[in-house]
Structures are given as structure tokens and as C-alpha cells.
Amino acid sequence: MGFTPKPDLTLYQERRDLCDNGAGRAHWWRDGADVRERWDVVVVGSGPNGLAAAVTLAAAGRSVLVLEGNATPGGGTRTEALTLPGFRHDVCSAVHPLGGGSPAFSRWPLERHGLRWLHHDIPLVHPLDDGRAGVLRHSLDETAAGLGADGDAYRAMMGPLSDNWPKLADAFLGPMLRVPRHPVVLARLGLAGITPATMVSDRYFATPEAGALLAGNAAHSFLPLNRPLTTALALALMAPAHQSGWPIAAGGSAAISAALLGYLHELGGEIRCDTTVRTLGDLPPHDVAIFDTDAAALAAIAGAAIPRRVRRSFAGRRRGPGVFKVDWALDGxxxxTNPDAHLASTVHLGGTAAEIAAAEAEVVRGRNPARPFVLAAQPATVDPTRAPAGKAVLWGYCHVPNGSTEDRTDAIEAQIERFAPGFRDLILARAVRSPHDLAADNPNHPGGDITGGSLAGLGLIARPRLTPHPYATGNPGIWLCSASTPPGAGVHGMCGWNAAQAVLAGTPA
Ligand SMILES: Cc1cc2nc3c(=O)[nH]c(=O)nc-3n(C[C@H](O)[C@H](O)[C@H](O)COP(=O)(O)OP(=O)(O)OC[C@H]3O[C@@H](n4cnc5c(N)ncnc54)[C@H](O)[C@@H]3O)c2cc1C
Incomplete structure (x- = not known):
């Protein structure tokens, strides 16, 4: 679509300048005269939340060092040539419903550091077997018009949320257990959202398109869709589609981390990769350490440095289901079958609301459904940097029981073939990642759980434990900022931003 990539927007592997790996200096701070003696802040982990915390504190004048265990920075925002030369795949995040309008990202000059959001004509299409589809468009009115008999119901449910999304984002993307700044607006989300998604799709909507659209978004929660609050999670994804959209990052989601890192460097912050932190003794001298790690991992790293009750609740957090991911290099x-699906960034594949609810319930019961709910993203349709001319990449995953060892490639491809006959004939190569592979790639994904801990029970509001200070650990020198804290998974940087604000405010530990 006329997009010319910036020449300096390259993949992380090519950006060693952003990450001083300190070859042969695993304990670099102990042996070099070129390193500073003490840091105000050390951030462990360079995912979007770690980098958001680092940027916030560096902007507040603190000296900041980020330590990353992986060879490349970025955590869930990396882009790599996973299949064939010339094909660039997002390793984790691909589409960013909460990233484009993130209150944290929006306040920083990330565009100057190479981040460019690209929008598809349509954020999301959910095709059905008869060729019809639920279509989530940028325009609320056009979305409603496309939902026929459910148009008025959709407008009544979504209109107030969409209109108030900036205020809602402030409430929804902060710590949940606090006095809300916009109680009336939040109550609207609460009232509509507390109802289980199955009930809304069955009783509130009449058409299969509207029901499926809601169910597919609710399934991002990894919860059975008959649980309270599953509708709230769906609405919190759908409302920004009508505001800031569901963008992808030009060049790949690695551009998000590259921009955060570029800004961090401008502010004087530094990063070292290939540096896994296993104990607090691995950290250079510092005043405050902020962990972009899984909560249970922090409990193991910090040991007796944080109170036993906190350690136990971190270590005991329930895991969410896992994911099984496939990336394809395609011949085109x-x-x-559905024409709108060609224009969408994301395509939800799983049939009707009832079918999706049944598949997700199976996963939570510990079984792999025959026909899983599949989330697919097609960045190459608006970003020519992702694949050679005339070719394409496709990104997709389904939910599986935590730690599942079953190969889901066939089941995922069958779901795509169901709505795109001939898909398999286009496959040039594929890269498959099991839950085990995901955990090996990033310790924040134990058993393939990409949610930072289950949202079941109080998991949505009591992250990582029941406390008004979710980023604190009981030790004023140790903080948590990963997706294990509010608002949870997704690329928005708000866990990191909120944690950094708590550090700056000196919130009681
Ligand atoms: C397959 C998949 C698809 C996804 N799709 C989307 C999507 O389309 N849109 C979206 O918004 N979100 C998506 N997500 C979720 C999103 O990527 C995460 O929620 C987000 O990246 C979490 O950010 P974070 O900073 O908390 O942690 P992460 O991004 O996981 O980063 C944590 C970093 O810390 C490092 N680390 C961990 N422990 C240590 C240690 N002890 N020492 C040193 N370093 C350590 C890790 O190596 C990693 O780099 C997806 C995730 C996955 C896995």
C-alpha cells in the first residue's frame, strides 16, 4: 500500500548496536573499568513492560540498566526469519489492540525511533461456514450496519464504551484494586461485561455473526466462555477497534521494542543481553530492581529477600492454558472464502459462538479439541517488508492445555482450510512452536501460558495477588512489572508504566 520501509528499521538480529552483549562478560560489572559502579534501577527482562518501566524511570532522571536473558531483546515483541529467507515472522505479538492507543506508548516519541503503526482496512473478521461473517470495522456504525438484526443491540452495548474508550483505557489498564478515576464509565463496562460471553451471545444477540464476534474476542481470556467477566474482556478488545484500531508495527513487532530501546538509549539507559538473572547476586549494585519476569520466577530469584507470604502467593499462582503456534511462509x-477476510489484520477461525465455547471448555478441562479456536494474523497484506513480492506470511495459534505435548499443526491448518480452501497448497514452509518451545524461548511462558498467570477466579483483578499494591513485593528494593501484574497480557507497556509510577511514588512496599 505504498509503504516504503525506513532503511534503518531492521530486525533485532541486525541491531547489535542496541544490545551490548558484552561477549565474554557474563559478570561484566565485576571486571570492567568501563562500567558504572552503581545503578539507580536495574530492570530484569526487556519485554514491552520491562522496557516501558525502564523508559519511564530513565525519563525521570534515574540511571537505568536492563538485563535480558535472551540473545535478542524485546520478549514478546520480536520479529525473526523463522522460515525462509525474505519472510519475516512475529515471534509472539502480531496485532496490537491495546498498543496503538496505549497511554504509555502514546506519551513517548516512539515514531522518531522508527515505530510506525499500520492499519488494515478491517481489524477483525470472524467467518462462518455459510460464507457470512462477523466483521469488526473501524467504524462503529458500519460494524453495526453489517450485523443486521443485531445492529442496534451492538450499538447500544458498544457505543458508550467506544465513545469513552480513552477514559476506560485509563481505568482498565491500571491497577484494578483502587478507587477508579472514572467510576461511572467503568461501571458501564462492569455492568455490560460481568455477564458471561455465552449468555450475551445466546440471549442478547440474535445473529450468529454477532455472537461469534463476541465469543472470539472473549476467548482471548483463555477462560471458559460461561465465566463472568469474559464479556468485559471481549469489550475491552473490541472498543479500541473503533478508536485507535488494531494496528501492526511496520517491519514487525520488533519495531516496538526497537523504538522503546532507541528512546531508552537517548535517555541514557543501557541494556545487556545474554544475561539471565538467577539470583539477586547476579545483579550489579543498584538501588531498585524491577522484574519483567513471571511472578513465580521472581519468587525463586528473590527467595528470602521478599516476605514469605508474598513469595508463596507468587509461587502458587495458577497457570493459564498454553498456546501452540505456527508461522507459515506462503506462495500468495x-x-x-469471505471477501472481507482478505482486508483484515486478524481472522478468528472457529465457527459459531457455541463451537468456540465448546472448544475453549475442552482446553480448560485439559483436552485438545478436535476443532480448536484459531487466531490468525496476516501482516503482509499491508506491510511489504514481511514477505517477498507476491508471497505472504501467516501467523496463527490455538489454545492447548498447559504443557500439552500434542502436535496441533494439522488441527490448526484444517480450521484455516475450512474457511480458505486451497490454503494448504500455498504453504512453502512452516515454523511450529509447542508450549515447550515457547517456554524454552521465554521463561515468562511456563507450559506455554502467555497470559502471565490464569485469569480464572480473581486472576483478572488480583494480579499477582490480592493487594492494592500489585507491583510491590514487600521489599522496597524489589518490584514486579511483567504481565503477571495489572492489566495483564498484551503489548501495551502499562504494567511497566504503572510499576515505574509506583516506584517513583514510593508506594508502600
Ligand atoms: C505466541 C504469542 C502471541 C501473542 N500475540 C499477541 C498479540 O498479537 N498482541 C498482543 O498485544 N499481545 C500478544 N501476545 C502477548 C504479549 O506478547 C505479552 O503479553 C507481552 O509481551 C508481555 O510483555 P512483558 O514485558 O510482560 O513480558 P515478555 O514480553 O514476555 O518479556 C519478558 C522478557 O524477560 C526476559 N526474562 C525473563 N526472565 C528473565 C531472567 N530471569 N533474566 C533475564 N531476562 C529474563 C525474557 O527473556 C523476555 O525477553 C502474544 C504472546 C505470545 C507468546
């Missing part, structure tokens, strides 16, 4: 665009 996916041959969707």
Missing part, C-alpha cells in the same frame, strides 16, 4: 495471500 490466503484464499479466504
Amino acid at each position: 495471500p490466503v484464499p479466504w
Whole structure:
């Protein structure tokens, strides 16, 4: 679509300048005269939340060092040539419903550091077997018009949320257990959202398109769709589609981390990769350490340095289901039956609301459904940097029981083939990642759980434990900022931003 990539927007592997790996200096701070003696802040982990915390504190004048265990920075925002030369795949995040309008990202000059959000014509299409589809468009009115008999119901439910999304984002993307700044607006989300998604799709909507659209978004929670609050999670994804959109990052989601890192460097912060922190003794001298790690991992690293009750609740956090991911290099665009699907960033594949609810319930029971709910993203349709001319990449995953060892490639491809006959004939190569592979790649994904801990029970509001100070650990020198804290998973940087604000405010530990 006329997009010319900036020449300096390259993949992380090519950006060693951003990450001083300190070859042969695993304990670099102990042996070099070129390193500073003490840091105000050390951040462990360079995912979007770690980098957001680092940027916030560096901007507040603190000296900041980020330590990353992986060879490349970025955590969930990396882009790599996973299949064939010339094909660039997002390793984790691909589409960013909460990233484009993130209150944290929006306040920083990330564009100057190479981040450019690209929008598809349509954020999301959810095709059904008869060729019809639930279509989530940028325009609320056009979305409602496309939902026929459910148009008025959709407008009544979504209109107030969409209109008030900036205020809602402030409430929804902060710590949940606090006095809300916009109680009336939040109550709207609460009232509509507390109802289980199955009930809304069955009783509130009449058409299968509207029901499926809601159910597919609710399934991002990894919860059975008959649980309270699953509708709230769906609405919190759908409302920004009508405001800031569901953008992808030009060049790949690695551009998000590259921009955060570029800004961090401008502010004087530094990063070292290939540096896994296993104990607090691995840290250079510092005043405050902020962990972009899984809560249970922090409990193990910090040991007796944090109070026993906190350690136990971190270590005992329930895991969410896992994911099984496939990336494809394709000989051309996916041959969707539904014409709108060609224009969408994301395509939800799983049929009706009832079918999706059944598949997700199976996963939570510890079984792999025959026909899983599949989330697919097609960045190459608006970003020519992702694949050679005329070719395409496709990104997709389904939910599986935590730690599942079953190969889901066939089941995922069958779901795509169901809505895009001929898809398999286009496959040039594929890269498959099991839950085990995901955990090996990033310790924040134990058993393939990409949610930072289950949202079941109080998991949505009591992250990582029941406390008004979710980023604190009981030790004023140790803080948590990963997706294990509010508002949870997704690329928005708000866990890191909130944690850094708590550090700056000196919130009681
Ligand atoms: C397959 C998949 C698809 C996804 N799709 C999307 C999507 O489309 N849109 C979206 O918004 N979100 C998506 N997500 C979720 C999103 O990527 C995460 O929620 C987000 O990256 C979490 O950010 P974080 O900073 O908390 O942690 P992470 O991004 O996981 O980063 C944590 C970093 O810390 C490092 N680390 C951990 N422990 C240590 C240690 N002890 N020492 C040193 N370093 C350590 C890790 O190596 C990693 O780099 C997806 C995730 C996955 C896995």
C-alpha cells in the first residue's frame, strides 16, 4: 500500500548496536573499568513492560540498566526469519489492540525511533461456514450496519464504551484494586461485561455473526466462555477497534521494542543481553530492581529477600492454558472464502459462538479439541517488508492445555482450510512452536501460558495477588512489572508504566 520501509528499521538480529552483549562478560560489572559502579534501577527482562518501566524511570532522571536473558531483546515483541529467507515472522505479538492507543506508548516519541503503526482496512473478521461473517470495522456504525438484526443491540452495548474508550483505557489498564478515576464509565463496562460471553451471545444477540464476534474476542481470556467477566474482556478488545484500531508495527513487532530501546538509549539507559538473572547476586549494585519476569520466577530469584507470604502467593499462582503456534511462509495471500477476510489484520477461525465455547471448555478441562479456536494474523497484506513480492506470511495459534505435548499443526491448518480452501497448497514452509518451545524461548511462558498467570477466579483483578499494591513485593528494593501484574497480557507497556509510577511514588512496599 505504498509503504516504503525506513532503511534503518531492521530486525533485532541486525541491531547489535542496541544490545551490548558484552561477549565474554557474563559478570561484566565485576571486571570492567568501563562500567558504572552503581545503578539507580536495574530492570530484569526487556519485554514491552520491562522496557516501558525502564523508559519511564530513565525519563525521570534515574540511571537505568536492563538485563535480558535472551540473545535478542524485546520478549514478546520480536520479529525473526523463522522460515525462509525474505519472510519475516512475529515471534509472539502480531496485532496490537491495546498498543496503538496505549497511554504509555502514546506519551513517548516512539515514531522518531522508527515505530510506525499500520492499519488494515478491517481489524477483525470472524467467518462462518455459510460464507457470512462477523466483521469488526473501524467504524462503529458500519460494524453495526453489517450485523443486521443485531445492529442496534451492538450499538447500544458498544457505543458508550467506544465513545469513552480513552477514559476506560485509563481505568482498565491500571491497577484494578483502587478507587477508579472514572467510576461511572467503568461501571458501564462492569455492568455490560460481568455477564458471561455465552449468555450475551445466546440471549442478547440474535445473529450468529454477532455472537461469534463476541465469543472470539472473549476467548482471548483463555477462560471458559460461561465465566463472568469474559464479556468485559471481549469489550475491552473490541472498543479500541473503533478508536485507535488494531494496528501492526511496520517491519514487525520488533519495531516496538526497537523504538522503546532507541528512546531508552537517548535517555541514557543501557541494556545487556545474554544475561539471565538467577539470583539477586547476579545483579550489579543498584538501588531498585524491577522484574519483567513471571511472578513465580521472581519468587525463586528473590527467595528470602521478599516476605514469605508474598513469595508463596507468587509461587502458587495458577497457570493459564498454553498456546501452540505456527508461522507459515506462503506462495500468495490466503484464499479466504469471505471477501472481507482478505482486508483484515486478524481472522478468528472457529465457527459459531457455541463451537468456540465448546472448544475453549475442552482446553480448560485439559483436552485438545478436535476443532480448536484459531487466531490468525496476516501482516503482509499491508506491510511489504514481511514477505517477498507476491508471497505472504501467516501467523496463527490455538489454545492447548498447559504443557500439552500434542502436535496441533494439522488441527490448526484444517480450521484455516475450512474457511480458505486451497490454503494448504500455498504453504512453502512452516515454523511450529509447542508450549515447550515457547517456554524454552521465554521463561515468562511456563507450559506455554502467555497470559502471565490464569485469569480464572480473581486472576483478572488480583494480579499477582490480592493487594492494592500489585507491583510491590514487600521489599522496597524489589518490584514486579511483567504481565503477571495489572492489566495483564498484551503489548501495551502499562504494567511497566504503572510499576515505574509506583516506584517513583514510593508506594508502600
Ligand atoms: C505466541 C504469542 C502471541 C501473542 N500475540 C499477541 C498479540 O498479537 N498482541 C498482543 O498485544 N499481545 C500478544 N501476545 C502477548 C504479549 O506478547 C505479552 O503479553 C507481552 O509481551 C508481555 O510483555 P512483558 O514485558 O510482560 O513480558 P515478555 O514480553 O514476555 O518479556 C519478558 C522478557 O524477560 C526476559 N526474562 C525473563 N526472565 C528473565 C531472567 N530471569 N533474566 C533475564 N531476562 C529474563 C525474557 O527473556 C523476555 O525477553 C502474544 C504472546 C505470545 C507468546
